[in-house]
Amino acid sequence: MEQQQLIPHLFRTEYRKITSVLCKLFGITHIQAAEDIASDTFLAATEIWGLKGLPESPVAWLYTVAKNKAKNHLKHDTLFRDKIAKHLLQSTEATEELNIDLSEQNIADSQLQMIFAICHPAISEEAQIALALRILCGFGIDEIADAFLTSKETINKRLVRAKEKLREAEVKIVFPQDKVRERLATVLTTLYLLFNEGYYSASNQLTLRKDLCSEAMRLTHLLTENPGTDLPEVSALLSLMSFQASRFEARTTDTGSIILYDEQDEQLWNRELIAQGKYFLERSAKGDTLSKYHIEAGIAQCHTVKADTPQKWEHILQLYNKLLIIEYSPIAALNRTYALAKANGKYEAIAEAEKLDLRESHLYHALLGELYSCIDNAKAIEHYADAISITKTEGEKELLRMKMDALRF
Amino acid sequence: MKEFLFIYRTDPAMIPQGSPEEMQAMTKRWMDWIGGIAGQNKLSAPGNRLEGAGKVLKPKNVITDGPYTELKEIVSGYSIVKAATLEEACDMAKGCPGLSVGGSVEVRPVNPM
Numbered sequence: 001m002e003q004q005q006l007i008p009h010l011f012r013t014e015y016r017k018i019t020s021v022l023c024k025l026f027g028i029t030h031i032q033a034a035e036d037i038a039s040d041t042f043l044a045a046t047e048i049w050g051l052k053g054l055p056e057s058p059v060a061w062l063y064t065v066a067k068n069k070a071k072n073h074l075k076h077d078t079l080f081r082d083k084i085a086k087h088l089l090q091s092t093e094a095t096e097e098l099n100i101d102l103s104e105q106n107i108a109d110s111q112l113q114m115i116f117a118i119c120h121p122a123i124s125e126e127a128q129i130a131l132a133l134r135i136l137c138g139f140g141i142d143e144i145a146d147a148f149l150t151s152k153e154t155i156n157k158r159l160v161r162a163k164e165k166l167r168e169a170e171v172k173i174v175f176p177q178d179k180v181r182e183r184l185a186t187v188l189t190t191l192y193l194l195f196n197e198g199y200y201s202a203s204n205q206l207t208l209r210k211d212l213c214s215e216a217m218r219l220t221h222l223l224t225e226n227p228g229t230d231l232p233e234v235s236a237l238l239s240l241m242s243f244q245a246s247r248f249e250a251r252t253t254d255t256g257s258i259i260l261y262d263e264q265d266e267q268l269w270n271r272e273l274i275a276q277g278k279y280f281l282e283r284s285a286k287g288d289t290l291s292k293y294h295i296e297a298g299i300a301q302c303h304t305v306k307a308d309t310p311q312k313w314e315h316i317l318q319l320y321n322k323l324l325i326i327e328y329s330p331i332a333a334l335n336r337t338y339a340l341a342k343a344n345g346k347y348e349a350i351a352e353a354e355k356l357d358l359r360e361s362h363l364y365h366a367l368l369g370e371l372y373s374c375i376d377n378a379k380a381i382e383h384y385a386d387a388i389s390i391t392k393t394e395g396e397k398e399l400l401r402m403k404m405d406a407l408r409f
Numbered sequence: 410m411k412e413f414l415f416i417y418r419t420d421p422a423m424i425p426q427g428s429p430e431e432m433q434a435m436t437k438r439w440m441d442w443i444g445g446i447a448g449q450n451k452l453s454a455p456g457n458r459l460e461g462a463g464k465v466l467k468p469k470n471v472i473t474d475g476p477y478t479e480l481k482e483i484v485s486g487y488s489i490v491k492a493a494t495l496e497e498a499c500d501m502a503k504g505c506p507g508l509s510v511g512g513s514v515e516v517r518p519v520n521p522m
Contacts, residue, residue, distance in 0.1 A: 318437070321444025325455045333448040344441070352445050 127162035235284035242277035243300035313342035456488035
């Protein structure tokens, strides 16, 4: 790999490892110091590699420089020296040589513990996702801003506040031994949102969106690899993500426009990811917990078979019924109504849709547009027009206009 | 939003003894109906079905056995829903599949302790 591509690549894979290990060592209060040392290391790499060419082992080079920088920091930062170094040095047999362990095992442990520290109920979900992208996935501030369709300034502020909160809450970077399941629920929600951010985001930067999805999957995978966090709902979530991601290539055009499910080229569906989804769904079928991820994975599996049969839609409808009984969400309510139309007919679905109190949502009107099509086209057009006026993304407006125009002939 | 208890009652003679397909069709109607309430974000607790057999305890340690074939209606299940008014809750109960097989739904406002 050429140096120009190598550094961004290493940044993505190594920044998070260095930060996690240092942060674990220093404590959450010094998360900023850990990040700065990791950033400085990459700055040094850019400068020195540019002058002298690539070292023999770039990763080992980065680790050595990061270790030295951490030791220097410990020596020169007074606050750090007084408060942290003493404590650290005492615990490492009071030697000058601070043990910064960048072994594979410690990296994996530190990252797992950082997941729990960052996905902490003390901070908002939005802040958790931003922090996760920065610290756990090594995303640049500009990339995070692009993913959220907001400014770098907003993201910076959000990150600073989130770190303050973590400090105030005195969050420990440890494995939550006694309440794994409880804390894991927050972690899974964040990973789920992270994935969805990539999958459904209005951002038209396809590569970036794909990266969000694969990072969410990587972190979930990490959880399945540790016996302490390898619970059935984790496998279920990974299964769900795999099934969804299998259609990633098929659901947008080269220019980023949406391709609807019915019009997707099945050949573009990723068979490996579908197989992975099946594997983790089977793996999730143990114990007596039926999480929403289990049900959603089941629904996602149904969608990996394109045939539009009544049996398929009946199965999907029943899964949505169960999902809503476990946990309400507007999107599940709308999707259920669509499945109801497919399984029980449009008239029943229209009656049910009218009972939903979701008039503010463009998806609600898009659904009614679909349901009224061929039954009452005037009403369908009205709903499509409402949906177009509410939605903010150009791609969706375009799609809705096409559907609306088709009814006019 | 207040909570309301739906108490489902069925005539024991009317409990479907049909084929597995008929039983499945009935289960589907119940699931679709409860799913519809959940889809409106108005389901507090899906509740449960109740088995026909049971016992009734009365003062002085008198215990009688079920099933209560002599009764015209037995409680066959319950759910808890959310609604603004008793009228709204009754409207929601109108779609209950039990009504089509001679059952009834008792709608009772929950009075939190």
